[in-house]
Amino acid sequence: MFTKPLRYYGRKSIALMCCCLFAALPCETLQAVRLKEGDTDMRFELSSTAFKPGTYIPRKYSGEGADVSPPLQWVQPPAGALSFSLICDDPDAPAGTWVHWVLFNIPAHALALPEGMPTEKELPDGSHQGINDFRKMGYGGPMPPRGSDHRYFFRLYALDIPLVLNPGAKKSDLLKAMENHILGQAELMGRYKR
Numbered sequence: 001m002f003t004k005p006l007r008y009y010g011r012k013s014i015a016l017m018c019c020c021l022f023a024a025l026p027c028e029t030l031q032a033v034r035l036k037e038g039d040t041d042m043r044f045e046l047s048s049t050a051f052k053p054g055t056y057i058p059r060k061y062s063g064e065g066a067d068v069s070p071p072l073q074w075v076q077p078p079a080g081a082l083s084f085s086l087i088c089d090d091p092d093a094p095a096g097t098w099v100h101w102v103l104f105n106i107p108a109h110a111l112a113l114p115e116g117m118p119t120e121k122e123l124p125d126g127s128h129q130g131i132n133d134f135r136k137m138g139y140g141g142p143m144p145p146r147g148s149d150h151r152y153f154f155r156l157y158a159l160d161i162p163l164v165l166n167p168g169a170k171k172s173d174l175l176k177a178m179e180n181h182i183l184g185q186a187e188l189m190g191r192y193k194r
Helices: 006-024 027-038 171-178
Strands: 045-047 072-075 083-090 098-107 149-159 182-193
Parallel strands (some): 045 182
Antiparallel strands (some): 045 072, 083 098, 083 149, 149 182
């Protein structure tokens, strides 16, 4: 195709030839190039085996059911994370955002929380529980007014320090303690309707 040295063709001509080559590639090839460049597989993500993002949280994890915390797992936390914190809340509550779970100082090596986390102040792995808006320690499941469809956001924060914060802290205390220490955030949203 090229019979003369590249400098002969000039930059604009070479750019035009490259565009023509890309235009001739199948769509699947271009999609693969975009995925590599976007590093979509390298994102800090939070998920659950109990429900998919945006779908309904099973009754088992609600105040109408066993009221146990759902299993959560995460991938690709930011480098340098020394602890994790988790907040679960409902922004659709009639009286304003309702806090369902406050958990902090989750060890840096952790990549999951099992179903049915104990509701004690201090857990064996060193994690600490906070107070939810039911005025209880640990997780409190969805229990919206009948007929209303609410969203529940599980937000996991990767931090550059373990927090100096007493068990029983409120969401506001945790947010203040995390200021300027958040390396990354992953989010999972589930819904619940009675």
